[in-house]
Amino acid sequence: MVKRNHVRIIGGRWRRRQIKFAPSIHLRPTPDRVRETLFNWLGQTLDTKSCLDLFAGSGALGFEAASRGAAHVVMVESNRGAHALLERNVQLLDADNVEIRNEDGFSFLSSDRRKFDIIFLDPPFQQEQWPQLMGMLKARLAPAGRVYVEAAQIPEIPPDCVITRRSRVGRVNFLLLEFPDHDGTIQ
Numbered sequence: 001m002v003k004r005n006h007v008r009i010i011g012g013r014w015r016r017r018q019i020k021f022a023p024s025i026h027l028r029p030t031p032d033r034v035r036e037t038l039f040n041w042l043g044q045t046l047d048t049k050s051c052l053d054l055f056a057g058s059g060a061l062g063f064e065a066a067s068r069g070a071a072h073v074v075m076v077e078s079n080r081g082a083h084a085l086l087e088r089n090v091q092l093l094d095a096d097n098v099e100i101r102n103e104d105g106f107s108f109l110s111s112d113r114r115k116f117d118i119i120f121l122d123p124p125f126q127q128e129q130w131p132q133l134m135g136m137l138k139a140r141l142a143p144a145g146r147v148y149v150e151a152a153q154i155p156e157i158p159p160d161c162v163i164t165r166r167s168r169v170g171r172v173n174f175l176l177l178e179f180p181d182h183d184g185t186i187q
């Protein structure tokens with residue numbers, strides 16, 4: 001539920017808590033219904049999982065993952081105002097399993113060498129760089145890692161990638177991807 005720049009966490013230890021996000025015409029927090037479906041796909045708890053929320057925006061996906069027990073969540077956001085509110089929400093929730101980075105998602109993927117079990121991709125809908133982005137993901141996935149994609153139009157999926165789940169709510173398409181032959185090594 002989105003209410004005046006607030007979004008509600010729907011599960012886990014911070015269930016029903018609201019987090020504030022920066023007002024922007026480009027910020028569209030993932031709706032409750034979509035997050036509920038996503039976390040049904042992923043499992044209700046994410047214990048021991050490391051997650052990357054690459055275009056964090058409101059932080060709805062990253063905070064939801066952290067609330068559901070993810071061991072570590074990295075949220076990357078380039079907008080300074082949105083970044084500041086993410087930092088504030090980390091403090092308000094005492095979210096010691098969340099790391100906030102103020103940088104461009106592509107720069108982060110190029111410079112940070114960590115691997116993640118789950119990568120959340122919910123870039124601005126006008127994102128035009130899907131092929132480049134999809135090409136960079138595999139090197140950041142842990143073995144058996146999964147990628148969540150949310151977009152107005154489903155981007156071209158790499159040939160070595162499989163759509164394991166797919167749905168649509170309103171104008172939001174969302175899907176879960178896996179690289180079946182991925183063992184975590186960098187090609």
